Amino acid sequence: MSRPEYLAPPEIFYNDDEARKYTSNSRIIDIQVQMSERAIELLLLPDDQPCFLLDIGCGSGLSGSVLEDEGHIWVGMDISQSMLEIAVEREVEGDLLLSDMGQGCPFRAGTFDGAVSISALQWLCNADKTCHKPVQRLYKFFSTLYACLSRSARAVLQFYPENCDQMELVTSQAMKAGFFGGVVVDYPNSTKAKKYFLVLMTGGNMPLPKALGTEQDANGVSYTTKRDRLKQARGKSVKKSRNWILEKKERRRKQGKDTRADSKYTGRKRSGRF
Amino acid sequence: MKLITHNFLSSKCMKGVNVGFPLKISASDVKVTEVDFNPEFVARIMQKIDYPALYTATESIGHLEDLPKQMVENYENDEHFLKKVHHALLQLEVINGELICPETGRKFPITNGIPNMLLNEDEI
Ligand SMILES: C[S@@+](CC[C@H](N)C(=O)[O-])C[C@H]1O[C@@H](n2cnc3c(N)ncnc32)[C@H](O)[C@@H]1O
Numbered sequence: 001m002s003r004p005e006y007l008a009p010p011e012i013f014y015n016d017d018e019a020r021k022y023t024s025n026s027r028i029i030d031i032q033v034q035m036s037e038r039a040i041e042l043l044l045l046p047d048d049q050p051c052f053l054l055d056i057g058c059g060s061g062l063s064g065s066v067l068e069d070e071g072h073i074w075v076g077m078d079i080s081q082s083m084l085e086i087a088v089e090r091e092v093e094g095d096l097l098l099s100d101m102g103q104g105c106p107f108r109a110g111t112f113d114g115a116v117s118i119s120a121l122q123w124l125c126n127a128d129k130t131c132h133k134p135v136q137r138l139y140k141f142f143s144t145l146y147a148c149l150s151r152s153a154r155a156v157l158q159f160y161p162e163n164c165d166q167m168e169l170v171t172s173q174a175m176k177a178g179f180f181g182g183v184v185v186d187y188p189n190s191t192k193a194k195k196y197f198l199v200l201m202t203g204g205n206m207p208l209p210k211a212l213g214t215e216q217d218a219n220g221v222s223y224t225t226k227r228d229r230l231k232q233a234r235g236k237s238v239k240k241s242r243n244w245i246l247e248k249k250e251r252r253r254k255q256g257k258d259t260r261a262d263s264k265y266t267g268r269k270r271s272g273r274f
Numbered sequence: 275m276k277l278i279t280h281n282f283l284s285s286k287c288m289k290g291v292n293v294g295f296p297l298k299i300s301a302s303d304v305k306v307t308e309v310d311f312n313p314e315f316v317a318r319i320m321q322k323i324d325y326p327a328l329y330t331a332t333e334s335i336g337h338l339e340d341l342p343k344q345m346v347e348n349y350e351n352d353e354h355f356l357k358k359v360h361h362a363l364l365q366l367e368v369i370n371g372e373l374i375c376p377e378t379g380r381k382f383p384i385t386n387g388i389p390n391m392l393l394n395e396d397e398i
Contacts, residue, residue, distance in 0.1 A: 049314070052278075052322075071312075073319075073364075079392070085386070088388070095275060095387075096387070097275075097283075097389055098388050098389065098391060098392060099391035100392055100393075103393050106287045106294075106391050107283060107284060108283075108284055111282040111322065129395070131395050140287075144287065148282075150322075
């Protein structure tokens with residue numbers, strides 16, 4: 001399937017028919033909800049505190065409903081009238097704005113405790129009008145997003161980068177706008193489950209959260225070294241050393257096996273005269 | 275549009291606008307909805323609320339009711355006050371009308387509860 005960004009501008013692509021799928025197509029709904037839940041997890045909001053959040057490209061409000069379920073109050077912005085009408089129809093609690101993220105986030109400084117965006121950011125990489133310059137629009141978006149977040153707040157944006165260049169373009173504009181962070185790739189080895197989350201931080205450079213589904217490839221290296229370290233920590237002796245032999249004999253005796261008595265010669269090097 | 279959103283919304287993305295806040299409201303249709311009262315959230319958001327702007331907004335849509343003109347001190351534990359603010363911020367909703375940029379007079383229509391903040395090419 002060709003990428004929807006190539007078919008039409010978002011305000012046209014997300015027409016009434018496309019918007020309708022967000023209430024009727026259970027696959028679309030499930031994926032949107034799952035990604036929203038993961039995005040909130042990556043936001044690292046303080047426990048049990050109702051927060052004020054921004055949903056960028058909020059569309060039909062599926063992502064917003066997840067924010068509500070977690071007890072937060074949200075404001076959503078989207079460029080598609082049809083998608084927003086679905087959100088109204090779904091009676092979401094969040095407040096909605098018709099606006100273009102490429103024109104900036106129209107809020108006072110420090111407004112939000114965090115921001116999420118589900119499957120919208122890749123649209124900004126396209127030039128839909130002659131006046132559209134993706135780099136400028138991305139920068140405008142990120143710099144105004146940075147300004148409207150409170151200090152130490154995060155933004156988590158799930159998106160579908162078309163290729164490495166696009167990922168690089170998006171990340172570099174975010175960093176230029178003052179953010180720290182980078183892309184977390186969940187399930188990198190699965191074509192279907194693979195998901196990209198741009199995790200942006202305002203309050204200094206913190207380690208990126210761990211991606212999901214990466215254990216398999218890490219196994220080969222980290223698991224064995226970890227096991228060796230654990231063994232030493234448990235106080236096991238080096239193989240073939242006197243202690244190792246004594247321990248082994250002791251185990252055999254406990255198992256009731258015929259074992260020679262220990263002597264001062266146990267575990268000594270043979271002279272080689274044999 | 276709820277007044278909590280209005281209290282943070284600005285027209286500063288527009289070329290030539292410095293602050294763009296607070297936007298004036300001209301409301302032709304206001305709805306009052308019941309929203310669960312969450313004192314913890316209201317107390318926390320009050321730290322960021324521009325109270326004079328909230329007061330003026332509430333007045334301009336004709337729903338001032340008994341919102342005090344001055345913010346009370348130590349509101350964290352003043353449930354009575356927090357409930358009034360809760361009502362103003364979250365229960366009043368402008369369904370139709372317009373927002374007006376305080377610097378340029380540019381109007382942003384509100385339809386079906388949704389402000390249209392889209393800018394024209396020559397306004398960016
Ligand atoms: C895949 S949908 C996700 C919808 C949403 N997360 C939901 O729960 O329904 C992507 C959304 O991004 C919006 N979008 C695309 N480009 C945008 C832009 N420049 N500004 C604002 N929203 C945009 C589209 O209108 C669409 O609603």
